[in-house]
Amino acid sequence: MADEGGIQEPRETNRVWHKGLLNNQEKVAIETANEGSGKMIVDSLGKTYGSGPFRQYILRDCSFVLEEQKLTILIGPSGCGKSTLINILAGYEEADSGTATLDGAPVGEPNKDRLVVFQETALFPWMTTLGNVTYGPRVQRNRPKDEIETEALGLLEKVGLEEFRDKYPIQLSGGMQRRAELVRAMINNPRVMLLDEPFRGLDAMTRELMQEHYVRLFEERRQTTLFVTSEIDEAIFLADTLLIMTNGPGRIKKSIPIDMPWPRTPDMLTSMEYLRYKEEALDLLHEEALKAFAADNKIAADFLEAYEATKTESVSASR
Amino acid sequence: MEYDPASESAPDISGRGRSRGFSALRYKFENLFKSRDLYLGLFGIIAFVGTWHLLTGVLTLPRFEKLPNPVAVLTEFTSRHPVFGTSIYAPQYYLHILWSVWRIIEAFFLATLLGVPIGLFMGWKKVFKDYTFPILEMLRPIPVLAWVPLAILMWPGREAPIIFLAFLASFFATILNTLLGVESIDESYFRAARCLGSRPRHIFFRVVIPGALPFIFTGLQIGMGVAWFSLVAAEMLSGEYGLGYLVWDSYVLIQYPVIIIAMVTMGVTGFLFSLLIRMVGNALMRWTVREAT
Known part of the structure; x- marks a missing residue:
């Protein structure tokens, strides 16, 4: 019963999205829109670095499923192999064992089916915001130019960047750069979006704003997404499914479906169910x-200290 | 949850276009006269010329008596009927400049045309670099003057060897800097380009070339400098015209003030070429500038 609401909601959104397309755009666009929802199955992935006595397991028996049109959030302690996992799924690194398949086909070389947004900004400094956003469709050449531009401007408007279309990345703030980069990936309608701590390094206020922008963008397209983060509030706020990763070697410890309605709004951060999820996670x-x-992991000490503090806080809040 | 632009601070760069660009230029110009740097620089030049005059014209110290003093140089330079035939009124003077400039342009363009693509390709394809880098590193340290005999043997006539020598120095500097430029491009841009669906040619034209541009232009400036250096050396050895020839000819004919005139002319011309390259570079690389002017 609890699951039903979570599934119905995205379907509803998707239908509306298609209807909008039919009114505005060409047949080609519908086809590309359909690409934006793949299913990825990751089965007992393993990865080691080094050899002999220096052999170190980064991932071991790591399995999970990215459901179609769902936002799956991966959270885990620092250094548990989250970035390695993303690199393997994107095709920049190869796994030693196990398989990852996208709609039944094993993942290979990096391509536009699996788009990555990395921690560090990778906007091309020599292109304007609009140039960056339209880069993918322009090199793929599967759509007419003016259509690409219209779509890009629409997305830029959604994230409040339409005025900055002709600015270069160096002239944008950190938060703006991240938004432009999200849009640059999204416009390609990848079958899976892989986001590796995309809001890391932004200050707390900007981060909150980014999350709200992101919710809006995600709702627009409902692309299958794996979103890696180390922020618990961000994780629950955004997740359809929350994956908790173990400390190295990385493995999925538990998959928690987050059954809160979309669109997510900041006031949910104080709801009872939210606090329950948070406590469990x-x-x-x-x-x-x-x-x-x-x-002997020093980073863990910081977490333990922070945990004690949040724990008392959340307990007093739930009363 | 509506987006509120005021909630996130953004640099005020909303384009108010040309008029702002012009007023910025005027502001810079006005500020130039207010800044201390300009006057300190002028003072340095005056002190230098003053010392030169003191040593050669007033005190005439032992090893300085043969050197032309600035007054003699300036008189010769501005004379309508120059004693040694070289002044701003002598067509001969401009002919020398034109010859040198023409040779520099030929050598520099050849070096750029060949050096930039080779450098880009070396940075882009590891195999190509593996083949070519050792040769490059062996040839590069050889001083250009050591090439003079081979240049004369290899190339016919008088012009070709001179241009070859000027080209050679510039060529190596251009290749090396272009190569460094490609290697300086952050890996994340290649990764992004790949997953956005780029083919190799897209990566070459839209990532490798623009990404290497800042280094390429540094290389071109260095290349221009060393091209002048070797040009003058080559013109001294063989040549009928050119500023290098003028320096050497005036020495042989004991027309000492002309040496200084030719030297200063080289300095000014070289500076202007550097400036030109910098301006072209800045126009092509507006994305490196934080403020839109």
């Missing part, structure tokens, strides 16, 4: 941090 992360601390 934090407890799982806490276990991992304890293990990491036992293995």
Whole structure:
């Protein structure tokens, strides 16, 4: 029963989205829009670095599913192999064992089916905002130029960047650069979007704003997405499904469906169900941090300290 | 949850176009006269010329008595009927400049036309670099003057060897800097380009070339400098016209003030060429400038 609401909602959104397309755009656009929803199955992925006695397991028996049109959030302690996982799924690195398939076909070389937005900004500094956003469709040459531009401007408007279309990345603020980069990836309608801590390094206020922008963008297209983060609030706020990763070697410890209605709004951050999810996630992360601390991981000590503080806070809030 | 532009601070760069560009230029110009740097620089030049005059014209110290003093140079330079035939009124003077400039242009363009593509290709394809880099690193340290005999043996006539020598120095500097430029491009741009669906040619034209541009222009400036250097050396050895020839000819004919005139002319011409390259570079690389002017 609980799952039903979570599934119906995206379908509804999708239908509306298609209707809008039929009114405005060409047949080609519908085809490309359909691409924006693949299903990715990751099965017992393993990856090691080094050899002999220096062999280190980064990923071990890592399995999960990215459901079509769902926003899956991956959270785990620092250094648990999240970035390695993204690199493998994108095709920049190869796994030692296990498989990752997208709509039944194993993933290979990087291509536009699996678009990555990295932690660090990778907007081309020599192109304007509009130039960057339209880069993908322009090199893929599957759509007429004016149509690409119209779509790009529409998306830029959605994230409040339409005035900055002719500015170069160096002239944009950090938050604007991130938004432009999200749009640059999204416009290609990839079957899977892979986001590797896209809002890392932004200050807390900008980050919140970015999350709201992101919710709007995601709702617009409902592309299958894997979103990696180390922020628990961000994770629950955005997730359809929350994956909790173990401390190295990385593996999925638990998959928690987050059954809160879309669109997500900031006031949900104080709801009872939200706090329940948070407590569950934090407890799982806490276990991992304890293990990491036992293995002499200094970063884990910070988490443990922060955990104690949040714990008391959330308990008093739920009363 | 409506987007509120005021909630995120953004640099005020909404384009108010040309008029702002012009007023910015005027502001810079006015500020130039207010800044201390200009006067300190002028003072340095005056002190230098003053010392030169003191040593050669007033005190005439032992090793300085043969050197032309600035007054003699200036008189010769501005004379309608120059004693040694070289002044701003002598067509001969401009002919020398034109010859040198023409040779520099030929050598520099040849070096750019060949050096930039080779450098780009070396940076882009590892195999090509593996083949060519060792040769490059072996040839590059050889001083251009050591090439003089081979240049004369290899090339017919008088012009070709001179241009070859000027070209050679510039060529190596251009290749090396272009190569460094490609290697300086952050890996994340290649990764982004690949997953956005680029074919290799897209990566070459839209990532490699623009990404290497800042280094390429540094290379071109260095290339221009060394091209002048080797041109003058080559003109001294063989030549009928040109500023290098003028320097050497005046020395042989004991027309010492002309040496200084030719030297200063080289300095000014070289500076103007550098400026030109910088201006072209800035026009092509507006994306490196934070403020839109």
